[in-house]
Amino acid sequence: MEELTRQIQEQHALVNHIRAEIGKVLVGQQELIEGLLIGLFTKGHILIEGVPGLAKTSAVKALADTVQADFKRIQFTPDLLPADLIGTEVYRPKTGDFVIKKGPLFNNIILADEINRAPSKVQSALLEAMQERQVTIGDATFKLADPFLVLATQNPIEQEGTYPLPEAQVDRFMLKLLIGYPSRQEEKQIMQRIGFEAPALVQAVLTPAQIDAVGRLINSIYMDDKLRDYIVALVFATREPEKLDADIAGYIQYGASPRATIFLSLAARAYAFLNGRAYVTPQDVKTIAPLVLRHRIIPTYEAEAEDITTDQIISRIFDSVPVP
Secondary structure (H helix, E strand, O other): OHHHHHHHHHHHHHHHHHHHHHHHOOOOOHHHHHHHHHHHOOOOOOOOOOOOOOHHHHHHHHHOEEHHHHOEEEEEEOOOOOHHHHHEEEEEOOOEEEEEEEOOOOOOOEEEEEEEOOOHHHHHHHHHHHOOOEEEOEEEEEEOOOOOOOEEEOOOOOOOOOOOOHHHHHOOEEEEEEEEOOOOHHHHHHHHHHHHHHOOOOOOOOHHHHHHHHHHHHHEEOOHHHHHHHHHHHHHHHOHHHHHOOHHHHHHHOOOOOHHHHHHHHHHHHHHHHOOOOOOOOHHHHHHHHHHHHOOOOHHHHHHOOOHHHHHHHHHHHHHHOOO
């Protein structure tokens, strides 16, 4: 444990360096930054939701700039085709054969901007890439780059011309981050930076090899068996809400999948690492659980009619499941 703590402290300086670089262009939004770092170090895909103008795209671009890796931004539109993402076979008349033209998914960090503006056939093209980290073009299957990370944004308003993401795809996102408005002081600082100062340049401070090293370190972080039981109890509470004291059985149509258990365990250890600890606490689990569960709980029509959100359901689950 002492050796693990020493290694974490050494790597934590790198985390602070990344935060400082992102802070050059992003004001506030600490939950967004922490969520992006968790996704980066665990290679988990992130879904970011917030109204326009809250620097969702800027935050992802800043994160990509801190990594010595290939970055590609894809603007999702209703006329996008699957081949625009994964690539296609191109016929060469002179030789009479086909060659593979690879699409933008063959990069390390993918920004899927306004992902819910593309139809389901385009979303389905992402399923294999996000889960298997490979794509199939014609008869050939290609492994994607390592690391491969999809950071997607969507707006909760302007629903005209949008398509709900398939549940199978939503479940592949490790975290769903909800971004709110900045405070008065933060807004004043944003105005100062944008209107009165020269744009800051973000420096690359992280290599793919360092990401792998941090990932191995996160996997080594200690989690007590009681906390493992606590995580399983939280996930099962979303599937069997009638067994809880909380009156939420009529609000959950479908509970969280086993991916929630896997991602919650991994994200809790990553959160402990970001806080410089070699062990996971119950508070780590409670802090990160809404980010893992909110997009995996499907509410009933009754919940929507009563304006009950998944975050409120999760809060009631926390109140009913004993903390170790």
